[in-house]
Each structure stands twice: as structure tokens, then as C-alpha cells.
Amino acid sequence: MLVSEQGLFRQETRQSRNRAWLGEIVMISPPSRWLWGAFAGLIALCFVLFLLFGQYTRRERVVGQVVPSSGLLNVAAVSTGAVARLYVRDGQVVRRGDPLLEVSSERNSTDLGDVHALIGKKLADKRGRLEADFRTQQVAARQQTQALQEKIELLYGQLQQAELQIVIQRQQVESAQNLLDRIQPLEKDRYISIFEIERQQSAVRDAHLQYNGLVRLRLDLRQQLADAKEQLSKLPLDAAVQHNQIAREISDVAESLAQNEMERAVLFRAQADGVVSTVLIKTGQMVSAGQPMLSLLPADATLQAQILVPGRAIGFISPGTPVMLRYAAFPYQKFGQQRGRVMEISRSALSPAEVTTLTGQVPPENEGPLYRVQVALDRQYVLVFGKQEPIKPGAAFEADVLIERRRLVEWLFEPLYGIRERLKEAG
Template identity: 30%
Template structure:
């Protein structure tokens, strides 16, 4: 009974004394605050800074839309391929890689000799052609000599006719004088006959003499006319002889010119010289002396040069430009005036930075793979397939011409000139917007589409 009573009292009594409860409930010094560790404040500060930075980034930051394409450097005036005109053996190379040549300068000598049982065919043909040439020269000399001899004879005959004409003129003058004297004598005899001093028979005799003199004068004048006709005929023969000789010489010269052409062609069959069609720098020499060359095979490439108006009046190499080739999905928004950031494969941009350029032209129609430049097609297609995601090697490409800001790169303290044919990657800067504009662009697009 006592145990149960004790247990009942212990259950009903509080855990703490009433004094403790009263002391805790008064709290006359204020509420209890636990000390916070410094890491909490640091986290809060960092979170606030990140929030502010994010807001600033969204407000003031921008994003650039770029089109990544591949390309290659080419001279502004293009390349000139030097091809062999016919098959043969390369016997001599007059230039080496990097030489600057002038228009018409000999670059290569190509041997095209052929042999048969009698010897080298070209030499045999050359001997026959020289014989024909000697025959033509002899024939020309003989015709000139014969024409000169005939001309001398005709000129001598013409001189004799002139002398004879002068003599006839003197005889005509004398005949006219005698006729005048005879007429005066007739007049005197007529007067004397009227006076009865002479007979009529004497007067008639004088008249007959006058008639004979008139007849002789007429004959002389007729001979004079015939002599003049002969002179004109001889002079015509001389002129005809000159024209005939000129015609014959023209025919002989034409035959000699044709023969010279055959000789030149035959010499070309023996060995041909390949010359530079334009001034420039020789690059990409593909063959060595002694190698067999096929007709139309490219032996070298010339990069044209132009005269520049610099202080030294020197000849400088033409500036290079970049040709980018982009598929249709990339070339849609590319236009002239856009900035281009270039990464040359030969000069890693991680070390040497990006090079700047400007789009100056975009082709209106694409180039099929077989329409690309022959010496660049494989390089262009290979680079595009490696660097452009989803590129199809059979897809047509648009050509984008880019003007370079600089023609060289500063590499390890030295200026390295950009060379033709260097492969590269480029980013065409198409659009630059604020980040918040990119975020709300779908909303703006929906708004614009919903607007009437």
C-alpha cells in the first residue's frame, strides 16, 4: 500500500523544481541567440555576388552568331598553270622553286626525239627542209637576175627610142623651116610671074617642091607618133616586169615562210622550250630533269606579279585573298562586309591568335565538286569534310571571297608571309545580340507573328 502510494506521488510530481521553471520563464535579459559560424556569411555573399554577376551578364553580355567554314589562300589574280604542250623527256629546268621570272622567259626544255632505222627522224626531216630552203633561195636569186637583165635591155631600148625621138624632133623642126622658106619662095615666084619675069612652069615647080616638103613633114610627124607609141609600150613592159617579179617574189617568200614554219615545227618536235606567259613567281615545280612528261601535264605554277607604285619602283607579289567554300546551310546569311576570324592550320591560333578579314563577295550560284579548281578541289573537299559537321562531299559549295587585313603573321618575333595554298578554318561573324535578346527571341517571334 505504501509502495503504490509512493509511486503515485512520483508520477504526479514535476521533473524540475518550481523555482527553476519560474527562473527560466522570466528571461529579463532578452531572448537567447546562438552564434552563427562565418562560413554561412561567406556562402551568402558569394551567392549574392553570383546573382549580381548573372544579372549583369544577362543585361550587358552579348552573343555572336558565327558560321564556321573552311577555305584556302589564293592570289587575287589567280594561278597560272604551266603545262607541257606534248609528251617528251624533261631535259633541262631553267628555274627553281621561288624564282621570279619575266614574261617570255624560258622555264623548261622538253626533248621529243624519235628514232628509226635511218637515224633520228627529226634530223632527217630537218635535212630535207634545208634542201628545200636552199632550192627556194636559188630560184629567187635566178628570177631576180633574169628580171634585172630583161629590165636593163628594156631600159636600153627605151633610151635608144628617146634618142631617136630627139633626132626626129630636130628633123621635124628643119622640115618646118624648109617648108616655110618654100612657101616664101612660091610667093616671090608668084609675084614675078605676075610681072612676067618668070614662067608659070617655074612657079608650078616651086609649088611641087613645097608639096614634097609637106609630105616629108607629115611622114616625120607620123614616125614621131609611132616612136612615142613604142616608148609607151616599152615602159609598160618595164612596169609589167616589175609587177611580175614582185608577184613571183611574193610567192617565193610565202613558200619560204611556210617552209620556216615547217622547220620551226620540226625543231619543236626535236625539243620544245616552255616559256612564262606572264611575269610572276614560280612555285609547285612537280618534275625533275630526266623524267617522262605527258602532254598537258602541269610542270609548275606561276603566281602573277604586278608593278606597284612604291618608292623603289620594285615589282612586288600580288596580295593574297582567302576563298572560303560553304555549304548552303552555312552560306544563307553570309554577305559582303561581314567580319571573318581566320585560323591558319600552319599557324595554330592558340599561339599566334586569330587573323582578321572582311567578306568582299559571295557567289550567286554554288560550285559543284567537279567545278572547283582542279589543283584545289581535293584539298577543299577534304577540309570541309573534316571540319564541317554533316558535310556531304557531293554537295555544291558557295565561294566566299575574303580580303585579308594582313598579308603576314608575326611568329616568334619574325614576320612570316602568308603563302598561297594554305588551308584554314574561318568563322564568319553574322550577328551579334545581347543575351537577353537571344532569351526572349522566341517570345518576340511569336509576338511578331501574331501581330496583324
């Protein structure tokens, strides 16, 4: 008779055989494991949110300088000399016409002493003589005009008298001729002698001669009157010619005198209302022609920043683009960055010569084309320990132009966007 396996072994033996020799698997989950998992998930969620909502601004770092909106008024020496007097200082407010400084160019000679003073005295004497000649010429012109007018009046009188004498003499000629005509027939009857007739004929001839003489006198008086009138009409023109000649000589002397005084000492005055921006010289310092001495900031001028932006970034810049400036004179670590906004962009790239003129430096060859950009400053000053320190023209700075602001995920997938756009164009 067979015995079943269930009956052959005891229940405890069967249960022991069913167990693995390594024991049962037990899942142990301590609380710290759940905490670390939640923390990792939170970090992953924050990273995803950061990619989705975080933003990054692309910046273009440039350099530039501060310039006045209406230009800086520079005062330069016109000739070589020494600064004799300095009437202003940095930051001083001046009005149009106020004296700024005086430059002296006096030269001394061993034999003549102060050459400029001697030349000035000679020129002043010459001008005095010319002015005396000018006054004399005016008096002479008036006297000649008066003399001619009197002569014309006298000739008119003489002409009238000659006309009257001609009339009388014509009557005498006619009377003598009539008498001769009446007595000539009487000579045949011996009522009158031949001698009387010849004497009457002589009287007729004398009357004709006197009449012809008066006619010639009238012609002569008329010619004299015409000449006097012509002289009187030409006199203002001749006087004006002499007047202009002397005036030109006086003007030439005055110009030479002014040039001499300018070479001797030049007083520079303010060309407009404003503030003295920079004084580059001191009293007693020698200056040469064309050397800058000081500059004026016009009263109505505001300061703006001028930067040069490379062509690779100019396409993303437009009026209103924000700019962050860091002045070299005011470290941004202590005084912060200053704000500004793009105001104007040049339409064409600057040539290397124009860049050199603006910056005073030759641009690097690998920089590419540069565009001039004008930036309006939010403030005309920098807060230095609670005090408003004005920004000075010409101040150098480094700036960041905030070109483009996008979310991080857009920057991350930008290559994919580019591929998609190219596929669209290709399709």
C-alpha cells in the first residue's frame, strides 16, 4: 500500500522546504528615503520652471565717452605766446563776452625795445595822419562845391548881361546901317560930303565888330558855365573816390594795428553762456598756435553718451534699447551702474578715418564695421556718498547694450528653431 507524500512527511518539514535558504525578501522603506526623493523631485521641478520662465539678456560690451548734445566750445591759441592772465576756473559759470584768459606774445629787441609797441605807435601815427587827410579832403570838397556854385551864379549873371548888351548892340548896328542907307543918296546931289559917308560906314563896321565880340563873349560864357556845371556834377564822384581811397588806407592801417595788438596780446572771451568744462593751461605757461587751452559747455547743452557698436550687434539695437554704463571715474562696485537709452543710430558704418577722429585711436582691423550710437543719459550726475557729482564731458566709460531678452528654454532650443526655419525654407 502506498503512502502519500503528504502523509509521509510532517507538516513542519514541508513548510521548511518551501522556504528559500536565503530567507524571505523584506522591502524596508525608511522615512529619510522619501524625503530625499521629494527633495530631488522638487529640484527637478524648479529646474524645469527655471527653464520655462527664466530669462537671459544678451549683452554687447562697448566703450565710449560722454559728449555734449550741442557740441563743446573749445578755445585754442591763435599764435605762440605765454598765458598772461587766467580769469576762470573749472566749473565756473560764464556769460557771453566774459573774459576767459589773455595770451601775450611780446618780443623785445636790443636796439628797439618792445617791437610790438613800436610798431603799434608807428601805425597809430600813420592812422592819425590819414584821418587828418580825410578831414581835410572833406573840407576841400565842400569849399570846391561852394566855389563852383558861386562861379556858376556869376556866370549866369555875366551871361544875362551879355545877352542884354547883344540886344543893345544889335539895335546900334541897325541904327547905324539905317543912317548910312539914308545919307548915301544925298552924296549924288552934293548935300553931304564923301567924308561923312565914309565915317558912317566906319561906324557901321565898328558896330558890327562890337556885336560880333559880344556874341563871342556869350559863347565863351556859355562854355564856361557848361564846364562849371560839369565840374560840379563830377565833384561828388571825385570826392567819393578820394574818400574811399583814404578810408581803405585807414582800414588797412587799422587791420595792421589790430593784427599787431593780437600778436602782442590776445584776450579770449566766452562765445556763449555756459560753464567752464576743462582748463588745460596755467598762468605763465607757453602755448603754441592751435593748442587747446580750455573748453566751454553751452548753458543749454545736455550730456549724452557716444558709443561705437560693431556691425554684428547693430541689427538688434533700436531707439529705446537700454544701456548700462560704468564710468571709469566712478567704480561701479561702489557707485553702481548708470542707466541710459539708445537715442540715435548712424545710418551707415563709420570709416576708419572717422573712427580715429572720434576716438583718437586707430580701430582694430578685426573689429569690423562700427556704427556710432547716441545714448540719452537718465541722469546728468552720479551719486557719490549722497552728493550729486556732475558728469564731465569727455568722461570715458564701459557699457553693456542690452540687445535681446528671451526665456532660457528659447535659448536652449534655438538650434532646433533654426533647423525648423531652414526646413520650411527648403520645403
